Amino acid sequence: MSVDAPASLYLDPQIRDWVLFPITLVMILVGVLRHYIVVLLQSPPKKLSRAGVREQRALLRSQILRATSSKSPIPPAHYKALSRHLSDAFKLGAYLKDGPPNGDAVSSATNALTDPATMDGMMAGMKTQLVMMVPQMIIMGWINFFFQGFVLIKLPFPLTFGFKSMLQRSIDAPDMDVRWVSSLSWYFLNLFGLNGLYRLFLGGDNSADSSRDMTMSPFASAGAAQLGQPQDFTKLFKAERDNLELSEGQYAWAGEELDVKVLRKYGKLLPRLD
């Protein structure tokens, strides 16, 4: 039998009714269920003390100052005074949550394992990861057990032979077109495709999206938690000081040459010819 004759198989419609739709339906429902479980499991965000809020927002102050530095609404003396004040405050650590460090105090909050706030963060991350993983394993096992050994659909796009082993796992037909695939591959298609559907129902930030779990390993959650809570503000403040210096160099007052500019605008002074 020549390979280039397009093999056209006729599939039992019962396959469509009893396999295609149920798999999709089950995946949608499990996804929605996961989303709500994650929402329920999420503990409310921990309240920050006044000093904590202040520390968190301290960088914002200097960012606001720097945002308009090249066309700043405030005169040079004010800008420089603010810039210097912030720079000194950052150097001395006046904005740090626990107050300015004295002499030999080692920054203790950076060790993630000992800081209770970050522990909670990491635990929450692990919990959500677990919730994500378990349904996936269960569904995969279910599909492998029940829906094995037959062709489910024909993919509308062609694929290379390399995919045969993955997509036609249970079917031993070496000549069959790779486009005919088993139900496991339908599962994978749904896995990545239903994200759009979830975004429609559950909004953008939903926890039903399994494709994200594929890309993110469990170790990433530990890393993310590290970055999240114990941001080392001392280092951040130091970096911000450099930014402040840079912006001071770029500073220009919006009102500096305005007397000449307005006169030119209204035709009282001749426009420049350069």
Next chain:
Amino acid sequence: MSVHSALEELAKYRVQNRRASQEVFEKGTSVLQKNGHSKMGDEVWDFLEQLALAAIDVGRLDVADQCLRRLSDKFPQSPRVDCLAGIRLEASEPPETALKYYSELLEADPTNVAVWKRRISVLRRMGQTEEAISELSQYLDTFYTDIEGWLELADIYARCNQYDYSLQALSHTLLLAPQNPVYVLQSAETAYTAGDLPLSLKMFLMVVDMTDGDETEFLAESTPLGITVRAWYGVKLCARRMSENPRVVTASASDASPPKHLGLLDELATERLRVAYSSAGQKGDIAQGRGIVFSWVASP
């Protein structure tokens, strides 16, 4: 007015953050009487809060108490309802009681912004200006982006005639909202009152630059409107003072450079003001006060 249209109006007020207490009170009580609030679903709580505030403003504390009771039944430990209860306290009790109430709430949750601000406003109302200033400064140190707070601080300083500090507070508002010409105008006038004339002149010119319209080709013939007129008044005032007293040209507390072409600026401001008061809508109508303005700008 039907319940439906009243509710629409009230929702509009909420969105626009308008105070309009008398109207809100009348519409709100009519809705309550006609029992319209039972069909509103979740919006009824916003409506009750709005009505409570309006009732306190108008003086009808009984209505306010009704609303407050309904809200606290539904939301027992809510910080928002607690703040409303504090405002109700302020209306009838001596300010020390309210202050104590707010202090208790703040001890329980030091980051409650609304309660902190109420406490500061009570302190100001009681006349404890220094305490108010120090609390407000602390508040703004923590919550830097609250423009309302910076404006309040500038106001407190200005009332105490400390215009330099007021100007510093206003410079933070400028940083937070650099596109808003109203704050620039306020800074310019504060600088003028503080005696920093070069800075004031430049800031008035900033307002002019921001607000004088987009058609640059016809600017010389256009009529200044609204806030621009006020800015031109400012320019004229500064130019006049600076030409009378050359010492103030260089004595700037903020080291603003002295303006160039002072005479030309004076002329331009005069001309703009005359144009502003020459046209007043209908042809042939004379703008109010035109004669006075003309004679003022003409005098040396």
